[in-house]
Amino acid sequence: MSTVKDLINSLGPDEKFVSFEFFPPKTDSGFRNLLARLNRLSAFNPLFITVTWGAGGSTSEKSLDLAATCQKKIGLNTVLHLTCTNTNKEVIDEALARAKTNGIRNILALRGDLARTEEYWTPNCEFKNAIDLVKYIREHYGDYFCIGVAAYPEGHVDGSDNSNQNPKKDIPYLIEKVKAGADFIITQLFFDVDKFISFEKLIKQEPELKNIPLIPGLMPITTHKVFTRATKLSHATIPSTIYNNFEDIKNDDDAVKSLGVELLCDIIDKINKSTNLKGYHFYTLNLEKAVASIINESKVLHPILEGPSTRFENEDALASDSEDEEIPNGQKPQQQRRKSSINENVVGKSMNTKLLYSNKKALFEISRGKGALGKDATWDDFPNGRFGDSNSPAYGEIDGYGPNLKIHNPKEAITKWGSPTTTKQLSSIFIDYLSGKIDVVPWADSSLSPETAIIQEQLFELNEKGWFSVASQPAVNGCKSTDNIFGWGPPNGIIYQKSFVELFIPKKDWEQLKPQLDESTTFYAGNNKGEIESNLPINQSHNFKSKNAVTWGVFPSKEVIQPTVIDYESFKAWNEEAFLLWLEWSRCYKKQSESFKLLNSVYENYVLVSLIHHEFPEENALWDLLL
Incomplete structure (x- = not known):
């Protein structure tokens, strides 16, 4: 039950990390198959994973169930997203209590979408923004929870007009979040790396922010449609050269994926050369091959499998939860090893070598779509449109936030x-x-x-x-x-x-x-x-x-x-x-x-x-x- 803050502080001076975001699948079979996918992705040594929050109804229940499963059964350090606007205090209290009961010590505190009009405001709602939520968690739980907050490299947008985006305007609010008790910052996705680097420099100029871990949020590109849709929803700028390169190959899914890996590796390389940041957060869309390909190809991230780490696999603890999961075409997911926090001094040298080989092999197979693990990673490799395969964890919309009108107000x-x-x-x-x-x-x-x-x-x-x-x-x-x-x-x-x-x-x-x-x-x-x-x-x-x-x-x-x-x-x-x-x-x-x-x-x-x-x-x- 480690906190993100402690995990980051435990890293060596030159050690890098990755983290992954997942959303609750919309179907039962998708949920089961995501567990198999999470076990495979654990071979990449993620420092932590995050689970998105769907406000209200069955969606929030699925978020809590998935987060609890990741923390307790799979053994991944889990961060639960929590949105607060238009949410009453009882819902927040129950979510925090269930998180603590399940050993979850990390929360990503977010504002969420505003109510449509005043008539539909939720009664007994004490939260106007993420600052209120951070304060509330600190007041009622002290230091038990490690709290993360969001930042926007190109500026936050309220409404459909992005002409008012200005990251400098957001800095005072970010400072208030940190003063209220925030421990780390994850950014919205971006593709204009120069704007992110400028934003990072802006943050480091502020005494209250310069020592707070900043983690860039990156979205692997799986299809042209998802690429353009995600940037539209997030108001992320696509530099014209990048846009034109993808537009030229938009009907060739393999070419889009290949160029996407190349682009993300280039972004990571530029960030590494221009900043001292340690980690990179991936919005996985519940898919794994693109993430594996990026880690495999990136000179910055590939050493994560080789460096010293306390995140070893337990050779004796089989992740039996995923043995009988339903996979298309009669495929059976490989038996995956469950994570445990074994101290490196206790693990023998031969086991270290074996683990390193195992992790590298898993990464190679998944990234290339070869071998048993690779086949499991690619059966839902073409999530074109809403109607994909309901067995896929990626079935449905590209996030887990529940029904959304696709407009802002x-x-x-x-x-x-x-x-x-x-x-x-x-x-x-x-x-x-x-x-x-x-x-x-x-x-x-x-x-x-x-x-x-x-x-x-x-x-x-x-x-x-x-x-x-x-x-x-x-x-x-x-x-x-x-x-x-x-x-x-x-x-x-x-x-x-x-x-x-x-x-x-x-x-x-x-x-x-x-x-x-x-x-x-x-x-x-x-x-x-x-x-x-x-x-x-x-x-x-x-x-x-x-x-x-x-x-x-x-x-x-x-x-x-x-x-x-x-x-x-x-x-x-x-x-x-x-x-x-x-x-x-x-x-x-x-x-x-x-x-x-x-x-x-x-x-x-x-x-x-x-x-x-x-x-x-x-x-x-x-x-x-x-x-």
Whole structure:
């Protein structure tokens, strides 16, 4: 039960460290498989890991469960994220008490998102910002918790306008956090290394901050879509040279990953040459291959496996928790060794050599996607779109913070979407998004992919009926993986996909449509209570086990890759989030307004329906059926 502060202070003068962020997976199988991934990543000697916090409901429970498992069962020094704005004191007290009970001694204290309007403020909320949370933890727990706080190398942003970003304005608030009791600082992700180096110098000029450990936050680049989305959400600047380099290869996933590793290694090298910082924090997105590749290639980080460390593996303690975890394609995760805090003087020289060889081998296999560990690291290597594989810990959005409207405040929501009071006006919002007139809706935070243009007219007709589409794709019966519209993955591959659409449909319309579906169409349908139905069989444990690969690729010297799989578990997780977004949207308006009533009526009276047509050679089959 070590604190981050003590762990950093125990490092030698030239010793470096890494730390990793994870979020609670959205599905049970994803949670189990993350444990296997965490065991593999423990071979990289992370100084600590952090677990993101989802405010409220099942998401916060999953955060606490994951953090407890990491600390107690896997033996990783764990930092629990905790957001406080619009959260009542009882929730904070319970989270801190459970953290202490489970041996967690580290908290990352964050403000979190503000409430939409004053009407929706949580009662008994004593926290306006992270400073209040830091003070509260210190007052009630003394020095038991080591507290970290966030910093923003390019300046913090409140709202959608990043023109007010100025790191100098943030320094007084950072000083207040440290005075309140903060022990270390982790930064928001960035790609402009010069701006980070300037920020580090700015911090070192302040007497109150210069001795506080500063840890740069880095995000490995797994796909072009994730790269651009993450920078948009974080307001991180992408230098034009970097942006253009990735834009030129955006359809070649392997090339994007390779360039991403090269970029991150370059950033780390520049930071190492310009500062005395010891560690680097990786926003892993619950994926491992990119992180392994960076550590393997980085001259700065690779020696972490070789240097003196008290973070040895216990050769006799098998991590049996992950032996029977569910891995696609019948793969079984390797038995991993559980960490223990064995003093280096107690460990024999031969064991040190064996451990070093074991760690290097694990790192090499995972980074190259070779061997047993490498295969386990790459089966979810192409997380393209929301519908990945529900077995993947990375399934879903790229963070674990719960349903998010993709906008910053009610004013921005009203500017983009107006104040709809009729179903027709709601339909117009969805059609405007399909037309490119608006760039975001609550269920999608990026512009449409080019393939949507192929089925645009059909989607217009569906939305004009009051059936609101939130996801779709046309059928493809074989095209090159380098295709500008449908391409993904490495070159010289062939891509296939089934037509698919996901709609919010009035309950009465769904009951009329359901009998008309033919045997070539699979459906999942859910309501706001989480009740799911399907035309697929249910086994004795009442779980739908059938899986539908709706996108797959065939590549030279590779197994068939299925990046988009729709099944019961993935649909159930998304169904909960998709309905909550209607409520989040409604809270941009006053409770007695017509817009509030309309959005809540959709929440109450619609079902979310996912439709997959399996005859992919017939391009129009699904659309003819629906229209």
